[in-house]
Amino acid sequence: MILFENTRLISFAPPAVSAPLDLVAWEPGEDEGQPGKIAAIGKELAKRFPGAGKTGAGGYLSPGLVCAHNHLYSALSRGIGVPIKPSKDFVQVLQHLWWRLDRAIDLPILKASALAGGAEALCAGVTSVVDHHAGPSAIDGSLSVLENAFEELGLRGILCYETSDRNGKEGMKAGIRENLRFAAEVDRSRAAGRGILVEAAIGAHAGFTLGPESMELLGEAVNSSGRGIHIHLAEDRFDPAQSHSSYGKDLMARLEEVGALNEKSIIAHGLWLSREEVELMNERGAYLAHNARSNMNNAVGYNDLLHNHRKVVLGTDGMGSDMLEEFKFAVFRHRESQGPWWPGDFLACLDRGNRLLENYFGGSFGRLETGAAADLVHWDYDPPTPLEAGNVAGHLAFGLSSRSVRSVVVNGRLRIKDKKPLFDLEAIGAEARTQARRLWKTMEGIA
Numbered sequence: 001m002i003l004f005e006n007t008r009l010i011s012f013a014p015p016a017v018s019a020p021l022d023l024v025a026w027e028p029g030e031d032e033g034q035p036g037k038i039a040a041i042g043k044e045l046a047k048r049f050p051g052a053g054k055t056g057a058g059g060y061l062s063p064g065l066v067c068a069h070n071h072l073y074s075a076l077s078r079g080i081g082v083p084i085k086p087s088k089d090f091v092q093v094l095q096h097l098w099w100r101l102d103r104a105i106d107l108p109i110l111k112a113s114a115l116a117g118g119a120e121a122l123c124a125g126v127t128s129v130v131d132h133h134a135g136p137s138a139i140d141g142s143l144s145v146l147e148n149a150f151e152e153l154g155l156r157g158i159l160c161y162e163t164s165d166r167n168g169k170e171g172m173k174a175g176i177r178e179n180l181r182f183a184a185e186v187d188r189s190r191a192a193g194r195g196i197l198v199e200a201a202i203g204a205h206a207g208f209t210l211g212p213e214s215m216e217l218l219g220e221a222v223n224s225s226g227r228g229i230h231i232h233l234a235e236d237r238f239d240p241a242q243s244h245s246s247y248g249k250d251l252m253a254r255l256e257e258v259g260a261l262n263e264k265s266i267i268a269h270g271l272w273l274s275r276e277e278v279e280l281m282n283e284r285g286a287y288l289a290h291n292a293r294s295n296m297n298n299a300v301g302y303n304d305l306l307h308n309h310r311k312v313v314l315g316t317d318g319m320g321s322d323m324l325e326e327f328k329f330a331v332f333r334h335r336e337s338q339g340p341w342w343p344g345d346f347l348a349c350l351d352r353g354n355r356l357l358e359n360y361f362g363g364s365f366g367r368l369e370t371g372a373a374a375d376l377v378h379w380d381y382d383p384p385t386p387l388e389a390g391n392v393a394g395h396l397a398f399g400l401s402s403r404s405v406r407s408v409v410v411n412g413r414l415r416i417k418d419k420k421p422l423f424d425l426e427a428i429g430a431e432a433r434t435q436a437r438r439l440w441k442t443m444e445g446i447a
């Protein structure tokens with residue numbers, strides 16, 4: 001067992017800050033209690049649990065942060081040393097950069113980028129990453145490579161492979177197959193009673209690279225696996241325009257027709273969805289993953305209907321995994337748009353990533369209470385103003401940052417202790433730089 005003493009507990013939904021308390025969690029593999037869960041919260045717990053290892057004291061303890069849309073395969077693109085033609089629009093950004101990069105990914109490159117991106121997530125207090133993977137030259141087994149990296153780091157996640165027609169019919173079918181293979185693997189682990197750290201979704205690239213047959217197969221995969229679709233929709237104006245011109249219908253209608261909209265659906269971006277499509281998502285309980293920084297960087301516009309969505313979650317879309325940084329961008333870009341939301345509304349979005357985890361894993365996430373998942377961050381935060389229930393969101397928007405992360409626990413297992421990662425961060429970085437050079441070299445040969 002691990003014990004935090006005399007620490008103030010920060011809750012995100014509803015926002016709250018407690019008086020100093022102790023918290024005890026079960027570690028994975030313990031015979032008694034509920035491994036990976038919070039065992040008790042109260043006063044003087046060292047007396048009640050004399051065997052618990054003292055893990056930290058003072059400061060603040062909060063639930064771990066969730067990144068609800070990411071692409072760890074892009075972790076080795078930072079400062080990319082490959083000539084990239086200037087792009088006039090979003091589709092050219094995909095053609096000139098991302099579709100060249102993902103074709104150059106083999107399994108060693110994927111492993112290095114997953115470890116590097118996942119390690120950075122943990123260092124930023126992010127305990128769960130919802131990933132959307134692409135790598136058409138190495139599809140089979142790719143989700144297991146990612147899973148191994150998550151397990152090695154002790155990071156929680158939901159994985160999928162982005163099915164797409166852009167690499168031909170065989171490529172599309174290989175994508176569906178990999179999603180179903182991995183979901184079945186997770187099901188077998190669950191049936192065998194093994195604790196799982198990684199769940200599966202059904203991945204799809206975007207409406208404009210998926211024809212009717214692919215949509216049909218995705219709908220079948222969603223329903224046979226009992227998972228949700230994880231797809232980019234209406235990231236750019238081109239996506240709905242292509243849907244209307246090629247199929248005479250809205251993007252969301254295409255998902256609805258194949259039965260792919262449910263309460264596990266993750267729709268990334270959605271900037272150019274209509275009011276009717278937002279309404280349909282709300283009725284089906286689908287999540288909208290908002291990626292403020294990525295939208296700004298790709299100049300695709302702003303989601304003016306954001307506040308009409310019932311279930312907004314926040315993601316980075318591959319721009320690192322620092323969710324406090326992402327939270328700030330989401331708040332400030334919204335303020336600039338003169339929208340109706342305030343930091344507290346975005347805090348609810350940040351917290352909602354935990355509801356997504358609950359939909360996939362079951363159990364209770366993002367709550368500091370007995371029996372909830374022990375995914376925790378211990379913060380070294382000494383604010384210049386009082387931190388109380390009414391201003392938690394204000395402290396996140398204007399103060400708290402990942403440099404205050406002191407210790408990180410995922411599933412009851414310490415991953416960072418007193419600012420020291422309990423995984424080999426140096427070796428991960430060195431291998432990532434080696435693989436990045438190889439990735440860039442391969443990209444040079446891809447038009």
Ligand SMILES: [Zn+2]
Pocket residue numbers: 069070071132232268317318
């Ligand atoms: Zn994305």
